[in-house]
Amino acid sequence: MEEQQVGSLHFQIDFSQPLYEQILDQARSAIAKGEIALGDKMPSVRELAQELRMNPNTVMRAYQELERDGLTEKRRGQGTYVTSSPEHVASFRTALAARYIDSFMEQMESLGFAWEDIEKYIHQKKDTPLGGNGL
Amino acid sequence: MEEQQVGSLHFQIDFSQPLYEQILDQARSAIAKGEIALGDKMPSVRELAQELRMNPNTVMRAYQELERDGLTEKRRGQGTYVTSSPEHVASFRTALAARYIDSFMEQMESLGFAWEDIEKYIHQKKDTPLGGNGL
Amino acid sequence: MEEQQVGSLHFQIDFSQPLYEQILDQARSAIAKGEIALGDKMPSVRELAQELRMNPNTVMRAYQELERDGLTEKRRGQGTYVTSSPEHVASFRTALAARYIDSFMEQMESLGFAWEDIEKYIHQKKDTPLGGNGL
Amino acid sequence: MEEQQVGSLHFQIDFSQPLYEQILDQARSAIAKGEIALGDKMPSVRELAQELRMNPNTVMRAYQELERDGLTEKRRGQGTYVTSSPEHVASFRTALAARYIDSFMEQMESLGFAWEDIEKYIHQKKDTPLGGNGL
DNA sequence: GTGGTCTAGACCACG
DNA sequence: GTGGTCTAGACCACA
Numbered sequence: 225m226e227e228q229q230v231g232s233l234h235f236q237i238d239f240s241q242p243l244y245e246q247i248l249d250q251a252r253s254a255i256a257k258g259e260i261a262l263g264d265k266m267p268s269v270r271e272l273a274q275e276l277r278m279n280p281n282t283v284m285r286a287y288q289e290l291e292r293d294g295l296t297e298k299r300r301g302q303g304t305y306v307t308s309s310p311e312h313v314a315s316f317r318t319a320l321a322a323r324y325i326d327s328f329m330e331q332m333e334s335l336g337f338a339w340e341d342i343e344k345y346i347h348q349k350k351d352t353p354l355g356g357n358g359l
Numbered sequence: 360m361e362e363q364q365v366g367s368l369h370f371q372i373d374f375s376q377p378l379y380e381q382i383l384d385q386a387r388s389a390i391a392k393g394e395i396a397l398g399d400k401m402p403s404v405r406e407l408a409q410e411l412r413m414n415p416n417t418v419m420r421a422y423q424e425l426e427r428d429g430l431t432e433k434r435r436g437q438g439t440y441v442t443s444s445p446e447h448v449a450s451f452r453t454a455l456a457a458r459y460i461d462s463f464m465e466q467m468e469s470l471g472f473a474w475e476d477i478e479k480y481i482h483q484k485k486d487t488p489l490g491g492n493g494l
Numbered sequence: 495m496e497e498q499q500v501g502s503l504h505f506q507i508d509f510s511q512p513l514y515e516q517i518l519d520q521a522r523s524a525i526a527k528g529e530i531a532l533g534d535k536m537p538s539v540r541e542l543a544q545e546l547r548m549n550p551n552t553v554m555r556a557y558q559e560l561e562r563d564g565l566t567e568k569r570r571g572q573g574t575y576v577t578s579s580p581e582h583v584a585s586f587r588t589a590l591a592a593r594y595i596d597s598f599m600e601q602m603e604s605l606g607f608a609w610e611d612i613e614k615y616i617h618q619k620k621d622t623p624l625g626g627n628g629l
Numbered sequence: 630m631e632e633q634q635v636g637s638l639h640f641q642i643d644f645s646q647p648l649y650e651q652i653l654d655q656a657r658s659a660i661a662k663g664e665i666a667l668g669d670k671m672p673s674v675r676e677l678a679q680e681l682r683m684n685p686n687t688v689m690r691a692y693q694e695l696e697r698d699g700l701t702e703k704r705r706g707q708g709t710y711v712t713s714s715p716e717h718v719a720s721f722r723t724a725l726a727a728r729y730i731d732s733f734m735e736q737m738e739s740l741g742f743a744w745e746d747i748e749k750y751i752h753q754k755k756d757t758p759l760g761g762n763g764l
Numbered sequence: 765g766t767g768g769t770c771t772a773g774a775c776c777a778c779g
Numbered sequence: 780g781t782g783g784t785c786t787a788g789a790c791c792a793c794a
Binding site for chain 4: 784792
Binding site: 673674675685689692703704705706707708709 | 765766767768
């Protein structure tokens with residue numbers, strides 16, 4: 225469980241998931257939450273790879289995905305920049321949230337939980353761990 | 360996207376995930392939802408492999424995980440049976456649901472959504488797909 | 495977890511071990527502890543198989559082992575009898591105990607525990623579960 | 630009865646038990662005893678398979694169990710490493726020892742030996758093999 | 765290079 | 780018949 229600060233970005237890496245995926249998720253999160261400002265320069269692939277002690281290919285793969293997401297853009301000879309379009313970020317955020325929700329609902333449904341069960345759980349929230357009857 | 364009925368179990372297999380994982384998930388689901396009754400015999404490894412047109416080893420791997428989950432039990436020379444303990448099933452179900460919920464909440468949090476946002480979404484849901492303002 | 499009383503013998507069978515092995519172990523135990531008297535008649539293979547709802551072959555296999563152990567003897571046309579020689583039982587008991595002890599010590603040694611650790615544990619016995627420093 | 634040195638690990642394989650189980654037991658032992666240091670790299674699946682002249686799948690199965698025990702951790706594309714958490718090792722060691730002890734006590738009890746008999750035996754031990762009177 | 769998944773097919777123990 | 784172990788060898792994802 226490594227923790228690294230690189231510019232305004234903060235990374236926390238372990239070995240339980242693919243490394244490129246962790247970079248990707250955490251960069252997405254930083255952009256979605258505005259922890260790194262629109263239009264800002266991302267660390268270079270090389271720099272980030274060095275800081276995180278990874279192979280540059282691993283970082284590059286994450287950066288490619290970010291660009292495909294529309295969250296970053298490469299500028300020739302200058303590096304990678306966070307998009308300056310708030311719309312891009314917003315639409316990405318809702319699209320990803322939708323995917324998360326769908327997949328979550330599918331999982332819960334496969335265990336026989338209905339919307340109501342989950343809703344009930346959300347109302348209880350952190351106060352009580354999973355109870356007995358249903359959820 | 361294959362669909363197969365094997366005894367009281369229904370399988371739908373594609374190539375987007377490991378095969379043994381799909382068998383595992385769908386068998387878990389069938390047991391958790393009571394689609395296959397407690398104490399019932401599961402299809403034999405060979406039979407299921409043949410029906411799903413896959414290698415017996417692949418099916419066996421899924422069956423081993425099911426047993427580790429406490430959802431099934433092997434009887435030498437007789438076959439694989441669903442546990443007859445409702446407690447095992449219930450505790451497995453809540454434990455897995457808890458994992459799903461935690462991981463989902465973490466994902467949503469990483470996009471900057473709070474409990475309230477999700478709650479709000481659930482209240483709208485199904486009627487309206489993902490909206491524009493936040494979620 | 496089935497429980498069955500057959501004559502003076504008591505069996506408790508589950509599916510976590512080979513069935514013939516459970517019969518064997520429990521019959522050995524009954525003879526070693528004198529729960530069935532020297533010279534007594536054992537249940538017939540058929541009878542025991544019926545009571546335990548097993549294949550007679552399974553029971554037979556256990557009976558063959560018992561005879562190899564010198565704990566029982568077949569009498570033509572009469573059935574299987576517990577040996578009437580206390581020496582046979584005693585020597586079997588010590589030999590088997592020796593095997594158990596050797597194998598146990600090997601296991602504990604493989605985890606880096608020495609005689610002294612085990613001795614210490616035995617002195618504490620059931621009072622305290624496994625503690626922190628060493629054992 | 631093969632003997633093989635692989636890195637800092639020593640393996641001794643025969644055909645009396647499943648091969649993967651022997652690898653598992655001996656690797657557990659090496660880790661529990663500190664014969665391989667915390668955080669060290671294990672031999673790769675392929676390397677060990679080649680040295681022990683067995684199929685990589687067989688080695689992999691043992692490695693999967695080791696990871697489930699919390700004794701090792703896989704790092705994608707890098708290899709398998711011994712956990713660097715002494716707590717994991719310690720808790721595994723005591724848990725396994727407890728299982729060994731319980732099962733041993735049950736065996737001895739089934740032969741009619743009590744705690745005191747075993748204690749007595751331990752006090753004699755090594756000097757004298759199994760005696761005649763009781764144990 | 766690493767581990768992970770999968771297939772095809774053999775042989776074994778158990779009932 | 781059941782599940783369990785093992786081999787040989789392919790192909791994939793990740794670093």
